Amino acid sequence: MPTVYGINASPFVRKVRVFLAEKGIAYDLDPVIPVNVSAEYRKISPLGKVPAFRDGDRTLADSSIICAYVERTHPQPPLYPSDPYEYARALWFEEYADSGLSGIIGPKIFFQKVIGPAFFGQATDEAMVQKALTEELPPMCDYLEGELGDAAALVGGRFSIADIGVAAQFVNLRHAGFGVDATRCPKLAKYIATIHARPSFKALIDEESAAFGKPA
Ligand SMILES: N[C@@H](CCC(=O)N[C@@H](CS)C(=O)NCC(=O)O)C(=O)O
Numbered sequence: 001m002p003t004v005y006g007i008n009a010s011p012f013v014r015k016v017r018v019f020l021a022e023k024g025i026a027y028d029l030d031p032v033i034p035v036n037v038s039a040e041y042r043k044i045s046p047l048g049k050v051p052a053f054r055d056g057d058r059t060l061a062d063s064s065i066i067c068a069y070v071e072r073t074h075p076q077p078p079l080y081p082s083d084p085y086e087y088a089r090a091l092w093f094e095e096y097a098d099s100g101l102s103g104i105i106g107p108k109i110f111f112q113k114v115i116g117p118a119f120f121g122q123a124t125d126e127a128m129v130q131k132a133l134t135e136e137l138p139p140m141c142d143y144l145e146g147e148l149g150d151a152a153a154l155v156g157g158r159f160s161i162a163d164i165g166v167a168a169q170f171v172n173l174r175h176a177g178f179g180v181d182a183t184r185c186p187k188l189a190k191y192i193a194t195i196h197a198r199p200s201f202k203a204l205i206d207e208e209s210a211a212f213g214k215p216a
Contacts, residue, residue, distance in 0.1 A: 004066075005032040005041070006050025008208050009115065009175075011102060012063040013051040015168040019067045019161070021200035023074045064094060067161055079161050086156040093147075093154050093162035100140055101169040108132035110172040114212060133178060138185075145185040152194065159195075167195040171205055175212060 004020070004027050006013035020027050032041060034050045045052040045061035052059065053066040055073070060066050071080055081087045112129050116122035144166065148154060154162040170192045173179065182189035196205060202216075209216040 001026055001028055002056075003028045003030055003054040005030045005044065005052040005054070007031050007033050008204065008211060009110075009172075010034075010050050011106065011168040011172050012049075012098070014171060014204055014208075015063045015164055016051045016053065016066050016070075017204055018164050018168060018200045019070060019079060021203065022077065022079060022159075022164070022198075023070060025070070025074060064098065067164075071161075079159075079164070081156045081158065081160055083156065090155045090160045090162040094165035096140075096143075097165035097169045101137075101166065104132050104136045104140065105169050105172050105176075108136070109178065110176045113176040118212070129176075137173075138181065141180055141185045141188055145188045148187050148191055150187065152191065159198075163195055167192055167201060171196065171201070171208070174205070175208060175214070 002020075002025065004013065004016055006016075006029075008014065008017075008029075008031070017027075017029070032050055032052070034048060037045070037048045041052070042048055044054065044059040047061065049061065051063055051066060052061045053069070055069075060069055067079070071078070081090050108128050109132050112124045112126075117124055144154075151157055153159050154166065170180065174196070180189040180192050195201060206216045
């Protein structure tokens with residue numbers, strides 16, 4: 001059985017776990033916290049980050065690379081589009097989530113509201129949270145709202161890595177007690193709720209909410 005290394009609060013760990021669940025692949029979870037990681041762990045994840053992955057004697061780091069690998073080892077059901085342009089668009093939304101959404105939701109909202117107070121005894125910087133919620137996140141949601149249109153999936157009308165990557169980030173927003181502004185971005189709000197209701201996401205949201213001592 002493969003092993004996923006990383007804590008469940010990480011959207012990148014979640015991305016890999018959802019991906020494996022959608023493929024029907026069982027795995028062990030080794031809850032590595034990415035702070036002062038061991039020299040042993042750095043051999044698997046040289047940047048010291050989570051997630052990392054072990055498949056027998058093969059190891060990999062980085063959620064995007066792990067998902068790309070698993071897609072090749074377990075092609076069914078396909079989670080990347082086959083059309084070249086749609087494939088690239090799916091990678092783009094994954095990147096938009098990993099580099100764009102994560103930089104706002106992660107440190108400026110989720111860390112401030114959940115991780116900092118609970119694990120580092122740090123007070124929430126409410127000004128930072130409010131700026132992120134009212135100025136920084138809305139234009140990023142506007143973009144997704146426009147790209148989504150009336151579709152149920154971001155690319156090619158079919159659930160893919162694009163949806164996993166984007167929805168994984170919004171779980172952290174949810175854990176922080178916020179959601180997509182349904183008045184400003186009604187399609188995105190409905191889409192995120194639908195993706196989060198998939199069994200692959202719901203199981204993790206329930207597990208994580210329990211760990212944070214909050215209702216899902
Ligand atoms: N591009 C990486 C990003 C992973 C990442 O930033 N993980 C965070 C946790 S959410 C981490 O390990 N941070 C610790 C560090 O940067 O040292 C991926 O997709 O796996």
